[in-house]
Amino acid sequence: MSWWFKQDEIHKVTHVHVGPEFLPWHREIVNRLEEMLRSVNPKLSLHYWDWTQDPRAIPNANLGDGRRGTLNLFTSDFMGYGGPTQQEIGEPWLNAGFYVPSASPNRETSDNPADPPRLVTRAVGPASAPSHASEDQDEDIVSQANYFAMRTRLQAVHNAMHGFVAMGRQHISFRDPFVFLLHSNVDRLFALWQTQRGHPERLDPNYVYGPDSNDPGLNSNIEPWSTGHSFDSFGIEHFARPWYMPENMGMPRNYKHPSIVQPPMYDSNIPPDSFTSPPAAVSWGPDRLDIFALGSRSQMRHRAWHVNGEWFPKDDWEDLSGEFTSPPTVVSWGPERLDIFALGLGKDMYHKAWHVNGEWYPSLGTWEPLGGQFTTPPTAVSWGPDRLDIFALGTRNEMRHRAWHVNGEWFPKDDWEDLSGEFTSPPTVVSWGPERLDIFALGLGKDMYHKAWHVNGEWYPSLGTWEPLGGQFTTPPTAVSWGPDRLDIFALGTRNEMRHRAWHVNGEWFPKDDWEDLSGEFTSPPTVVSWGPERLDIFALGLGKDMYHKAWHVSGEWYPSLGTWEPLGA
Structure with a gap:
């Protein structure tokens, strides 16, 4: 007996056509046929017919070899006959033995599933059911709030589509291979309903069936x-091998088994919202954290840790809308204040702020456009209340700048300040006090450049020039300040060793004319932090992707030493 003929027997001996078991039972038979196809060729997948399209003329379809056009599924090399009157399905199924007109015995007379049927017929778009389903019907199915409402609508459209593609009578439709394209679509819509965002319960075996959950059928074995051993919907008893004796290959499971509840991976499934950018985190006070990252639709997502000891939102991430092409940059200049910046689809800058009044500005669902066009993600810093400075490279790789002033306005008002230069790395910016900014970036020769904003209200060396700091580097700079008039800059050199230079309170760079060699050989840019005056901690990944650490102590020495690093393992 062929495995194809077995599908008709399986359908006949169970005949699950009504009730809450209808969707998960047909999911199982669809999944199992795909498993059998993949036992022949692991690259095969069972496709579906999107019943909102006429299967005789699917527009803009993939025709193979990079071609697109109108596709007819009913041809002699795919699904066979597709006319409006009931006729035999023909090739390719006739020569493949899916039915044998001269068969004796045959399934129609012997009722033996091992015997081939004499005929398999279909009609597509007959006068009795001339129309395929609509997108509105699909949307109505997927928008239902619970399983009962969803399944009743889905089964109604399913029934109508069995009329549009009429595959003989209800009890013999599984003799027609097209039935699996129809039922794959039924399962696809079930899966789409399950994966709607905000409904994790639809993936939970204990809750997916909602008001139907206590139905005896759902809590019995799937046969x-x-x-x-099964009884069909007419009460007739059946025994199906190889799951019954003598093979006894059955594996008892009910309709709540995770393998049945878990939706297959259809291309229309809505994935759980994952992240597509690294996180950005900031704290505006004790026991407060705010984390931001881009979601799977490139929208901004946010979650906060509150002083009450809970995450908000409690079980998900807040959707701050937008569509971005850069990771977020976040800064806080005081309690209850957050400012987020990111590049939009046109590489222009957008901004959103959280105010002390407990609201997002401009709103939860909108962003303030700041214009410009940039080639690097933004870098933002604040040197005091009501002050923000944002930097990014423009289209000529020049440094661009815009500031928010205490007077409540952006400067420049309608554009971005051109700080000149031509750079190959994003800027790194640090502030060690009010009215002080220090910007670092790599030039065309991978050497370091610096510009500062002074308390006297001027750029140093000037608006149009930069201070060359020499060196040659393979990573963007990392900068930190542990107090007024103190800067420490780190980057990897040409041998991937750690390099360092510091600005002292005495008004000089150290080393004076070069960069200090902190040794090591690394595969990641450095991360540096300071928790107090005269304290620096540097971290980077070594050749084996293991972590290394070096610290500067108040004693005026490097730990473990200038030439060694503390291994922290992998």
């Missing part, structure tokens, strides 16, 4: 694959 014939559990034991092979």
Whole structure:
């Protein structure tokens, strides 16, 4: 007996056509046929017919070899006959033995599933059911709030589509291979309903069936694959091998088994919202954290840790809308204040702020456009209340700048300040006090450049020039300040060793004319932090992707030493 003929027997001996079991039972038979196809060729997948399209003329379809056009599924090399009157399905199924007109015995007379049927017929778009389903019907199915409402609508459209593609009578439709394209679409819509965002319960076996959950059928074995012993919807008893004796290959499971509840990976599934950018985190006070990252639709997502000891939102991430092409940059200049910056689809800058009044500005669902066009993500810093400075490279790789003033306005008002230069790395910016900014970036020769904003209200060396700091580097700079008039800059040199230079309170760079060699050989840019005056901690990944650490102590020495690093393992 062929495995294809077995599908008709399985359908007949169970005949699950009504009730809450209808969707998960047909999911199982669809999944199992795909498993059998993949036992022949692991690259095969069972496709579906999107019943909102006429299967005789699917527009803009993938025709193979990079071609697109109108596709007819009913041809002699795919699904066979597709006319409006009931006729035999023909090739390719006739020569493949899916039915044998001269068969004796045959399934129609012997009722033996091992015997081939004499005929398999279909009609597509007959006068009795001339129309395929609509997108509105699909949307109505997927928008239902619970399983009962969803399944009743889905089964109604399913029934209508069995009329549009009429595959003989209800009890013999599984003799027609097209039935699996129809039922794959039924399962696809079930899966799409399950994966709607904000409904994790639809993936939970204990809750997916909602008001139907206590139905005796859902809590009984799914047959014939559990034991092979079943009663069809007419009450007739059946015994199906190999799940029944003598093979006893059944594996008892009910309709709440995770393998049945878990939706297959259809291309229309809505994935759980994952992240597509690294996180950005900031704290505006004790026991407060705010984390931001881009979601799977490139929208901004946010979650906060509150002083009450809970995450908000409690079980998900807040959707701050937007569509971005850069990771977020976040800064806080005081309690209850957050400012987020990111590049939009046109590489222009957008901004959103959280105010002390407990609201997002401009609103939860909108962003303030700041214009410009940039080639690097933004870098933002604040040197005091009501002050923000944002930097990014423009289209000529020049440094661009815009500031928010205490007077409540952006400067420049309608554009971005051109700080000149031509750079190959994003800027790194640090502030060690009010009215002080220090910007670092790599030039065309991978050497370091610096510009500062002074308390006297001027750029140093000037608006149009930069201070060359020499060196040659393979990573963007990392800068930190542990107090007024103190800067420490780190980057990897040409041998991937750690390099360092510091600005002292005495008004000089150290080393004076070069960069201090902190040794090591690294595969990641450095991360540096300071928790107090005369304290620096540097971290980077070594050749084996293991972590290394070096610290500067108040004693005026490097730990473990200038030439060694503390291994922190992998």
